[in-house]
Amino acid sequence: MATRNSLTPWLWLAPTGALLIPFFVIPIAITARNSVYIDDPMGILVPGFTFANYAKVLSDSYYLTVFTNTLLAAGGVALLALAISYPFAWLLAQSSGSGRAFLLWAVYLPIYVSVIMRVFGWMVIVSDSGMLNQALIRLGLVSQPVHIMNEVSGMGLGLIHRYLPLMILPLVTSLRKVDETMLRASANLGGGRWFTWFRVVMPISLPGAVAGMQLVFAGVLSDYVIPALMGSTRFQMLAPAIFYESSTNASWALAGAMATLVLAAVALFLLTANLIVRRVAPWASI
């Protein structure tokens, strides 16, 4: 019996492990290993052990710009997504019955549509000859089309659209902890609308807001499709740059160093955010 008991948890983990080890752990290990190898000019990866790739990525202004661009985009999209999601999540958390079902459906629906299809949808709306520009020109508000597609703004639009559900869902979960009687209790004790928001609603929703921002931040940091299809060549993002480095330049070691650095950045960000939440919202982990 004792042996069966000690083996049981591992058995439960077996299906997950069978999927994650070959398709997640091993590729990451190979990428990390590649990052210390040496890129041969002929495009062959030469085994070795050097930090030259990291040194190049962290000193070359091109790569640094790519990193800062990506961090800025991830941070900006996360903040914008939070600002956009908050009122919606509040409405969703307060609603019930069919209203709630409809709002949730509105969150889930885009997830069912492939990201490529969504990009085409945006093209129809915001390209130079798209619906938006035609309307603006016809109304006489602008004489030249406003460039959105393949600009930073277009990429931002696509990224926010793609990651909004990941922000809304954890936010709704935490905002649902603020019930009607809690708001009544606050009013009853003399708390006005703003006092209640700052002292009750905001602190209780903080863990959800942080969880949402973690998901959006990590998602944007590694997103390839949206920057490639909707972004600008004048604002390079990390995932397309890594792809370019490995496939076009065949610099697998350099690409490995970039990927390892972005993985470390994500891990660091998640860890710090968790520590901050544990510190400012200790009640959430009781």
Added chain:
Amino acid sequence: MVTMPADTTGSGAGMEPPELVLDNLCKSFDGHVAVDRCSLALRRGEIVALLGASGCGKSTLLNMIAGFETPDYGTISLRGKAITGIAPHKRNVAMVFQHYAMFPHMTVTDNIAYGLHARRLDKAEIRARVAEMVALLHLGGLETRFPAQLSGGQRQRVAVARALAVRPDMLLLDEAFSALDRNLREDMQLELSLLLRRLRVTTVLVTHDQREAFALADRIAIMQGGRIAQIGTPEEVYRAPKSSSVLRFLGTTNRLAGVLVAEGAGHRMRVPPALDFIAPEEIVAGSGAGPVSLDLRAEDIALSPTPTPVHPTAPGIVTLRTFLGAQERVIVFLGDAQIVVDRPAQAGVQQLAVRVGDAVYLDFDPAACRLGAAG
């Protein structure tokens, strides 16, 4: 102009003006009348219970005092000031909620201090008042705990401390004990009753539990169908219920179907197959001759081995005897009717000893009955 409602002169009402006056309050939701012409006045330090079944309008009345609902008609004034349309956070009325509505992200200290921060008191004052409340409600040692780390009883103490910390003009208790188990509930009721009397806190409590109303209140307002059916001291509403519906709400009651027959100047009450007695005029009141229902408390019935003036023929049969501690409950079958009789169970009480299967006659004072519409 606030007119003093007629039924506000509770026993012992002093000369000082009333603290809280509810005048002719009405409220309906989607055409359903929740509160119907309720008037009530409380003097300072008085504890009044709104007692009724769910849906009787007691919670709506409480929510109107707190400001969570606006009356369709009527006025509320507190300490001589009209507060009918004032927002909840501008009334100095504190409430203890049914499930306490603790702020889960705040420690005990921060929960208690919440209303003090909202009132922008200075730090030293807040600290002093929190310490005072912690001492008053025996919360020492729990100051840094979160609500999730407290027991039900401790949570209730924090809820009371949080409400009293703001030194409210009055306190509202909304089914505040219903989440506690019975022994703890009775202890807390006693403790809170003593505390509120010591601090002279004017209190309205809402409950469906008559024990709770009896344990805490100076006066009880029985609410039925949105109206205050009767208001008085616990003894008054229990001993002298104005209607059969009030009687039925308090204590254990037998309801029997009978016929009221005119006889000479008065009436005779017949409950087939065996009860037959002259009905005193004070219980006949509005009921005319014809089929009526008769309500009688279980504890108002005695058992006799021989025919009694109210039960002259056809004895009932004892079918069950249950020991309840201070009382015993005897079930007597009288024809189809199952009669519940509660009697003292202490040794040495002079009464007929009964066993299952015994033939017994009921005995009671006809004045203890209340008559209602048949049905």
